[in-house]
Amino acid sequence: MTDESRPVDELAAAYALDALEPAERARFEAEASPEALEEARQLADTAALLAADEVAPPPSLRASVLDAIAREPQRDEAPPLTRPTASAPHRDTDEPRAHVAAARPPGAAERRARARWRPARVLGAIAAGSALLLGGVAIGSQLGGESQQEALGALVAAPDAERSEVELADGGIATVVWSPAREQSAILFDGLPPAPEGATYQAWFIDGSGARSAGVFEASSAFLLEGELSAGAAIGVTVEPAGGSEAPTSDPILVVET
Amino acid sequence: MTAIAEPRAAARWRPAILGRVETSLEQCLVRAADGDERAFAELYDATAARVFGLVLRILVDRAQSEEVAQEVYLEAWRQAKRFDPSRGAAMSWLLQIAHARAVDRVRSSQSQRDRDERIGVRDTAVPVDEVAEQVEISLDAARARRALGELSDAHREAIELAYFEGLTQSEIAERLGAPLGTVKTRLRDGMERLRGILGVTT
Structure with missing residues (x-):
């Protein structure tokens, strides 16, 4: 594969808009050129400028959020590398709402955010995409179980992958x-x-x-x-x-x- | 959360109050990454209306939007260490999480049905301004509207279906009865144009 632009690069805008199917997202993150990944990052910033309408949430939400974070552990900087494998328990399980949130696959923003921390281009992108690999319905049923999913995430994030x-x-x-x-x-x-x-x-x-x-x-x-x-x-x-x-x-x- | 003010708390508090502008949000997030709940509360206060506005726009349903907004902030709290202030604005980072979460939710089938129903109700029952009255028109919002208005109808339509309705590019093609390749091109060209109009603000 050359370092010139690649066919998958044309998906940068759709990626930035979260408009790709899970498999397409995985492919983009795995195969896009560094330029296209940067392009997607910038276009995601552009897209966020569209989210300019303000609607005040109910005051109860503030209390609920602040209450939840007080009981919510924060993650280390780079869990894909530091988190031990498959059997590593997710630590959010003692708090119902947090658990719901934790069990959901991280969104594109997080994947992009994670990607920022990873130097290696392709595998870094895949590693960041591990979450979205886990997000696909087909994968969930194929791998059956979070520990398998985490194993897959850990594999694609492995430094020697x-x-x-x-x-x-x-x-x-x-x-x-x-x-x-x-x-x-x-x-x-x-x-x-x-x-x-x-x-x-x-x-x-x-x-x-x-x-x-x-x-x-x-x-x-x-x-x-x-x-x-x-x-x-x-x-x-x-x-x-x-x-x-x-x-x-x-x-x-x-x-x-x- | 502790209510006892440590000596440094006051010092930390001040700059955020003085400059409630973009830079202070980044500081809040960076401090939140160190477990500073107060900084996170500041971040919440400064961003919640924007985050909730986006989530509500996508999901339409208020109860679901509250749930998702809660998830967004929990995720932001957990992931705060991953935020890199040198690579972008905190507001953008947060809105990207919010968008991804809301889109995840809207793509789950029940939510989609609920949403369609509500949109149907809204479209037939209340013509235009139901949402408008709760929405505070900010300068940023006016700017976003103007920018969208400068796009061709085809570009604007594709981008709005993706960004505000959470459709995938394939679903947009289906909805519009247009070839997928056409939709890809519209999204790409439309976003490039938007970037040109809005500039890159980080």
Whole structure:
């Protein structure tokens, strides 16, 4: 990929207006050029100038907000890096309202805000986007459970995370992300069609000893592979009969060397 | 919250009172990041009408808007350390959180239905000025209206559907019966033009 402008760059304005679907947002944050990310930041400032109408909220809101923050812990500067993985409990659980807020995926503003703290361009953007990856409905159901979602967030935020992008035969795009240090990997999809009737997608770790299943999944925008990624293994995906197979029975729709 | 004034509190209090302008908001937010609840209260007082105005404009429903506004401030409190005053204004940072939250909410289906209903009611029952009377017309608001007014109808329509109704670009295309590519172009060109008109104020 060159450092010139990229096709996804044209989404900067829509991104700044929060007018992208979760998968598109993820793609923009992962693939946009640094210029486009800066453009989006500036246009978001422009958009905020449109929010100029003032309507006084009821006084009770002030009391409620101040009461809530008094009991609400603040986060450290860069949780994507410092927060331990999957099992790290979210600390907001003892306060009902705060919990509701905490459980919701952070919005674009936060993602942009987070992005500001991250030096690395692409993975920084993905890491910031981890929240929005978590926000997608498909992902939520595919990964099932916040700890899985947090694991995905931690993976894309890992300092050693690498990525590789593959165009699928039908025109969709798969981005494989992996972290050797964490021995974890995930695949983000943009435009993956549903598996044929009676079939499922199955991911594999492939090394000298053969292919080892990394779990089955349905069409989704992200899949966190099950099992540890061993050094040098390739990651592949095949279409298998529902329930999955012991070993691949069809040609892979994608293979990526890690 | 402690009511006992520590020696420095008075000193911290003063500049915010003297200069209730953009710069003081950034200071409030930076202090809030250190756990200063009083600074956060100042920030709230200076921004709540704007935040609530935006959320209400998007969600229409008051009760939901109050919930979302509360979420916005909680998030701002939790994320205050991530705010970087060198990269932008506190008001903009806050409004971006508010916009994202309100849009998240409007895209949940029930909220969307409620909203459509309310908009339907509003459109048929009360012609124009129901909202206008509660809205304080500020200079900023007048400026925003003027800027939107300078856009072509097509650009303005696309931007308003995105920003104030929380539609995605695909939904805008559907709503307008226009190709997605056209909508992308309108959003992009329209926003570029807006930036030109409004300037970059940070």
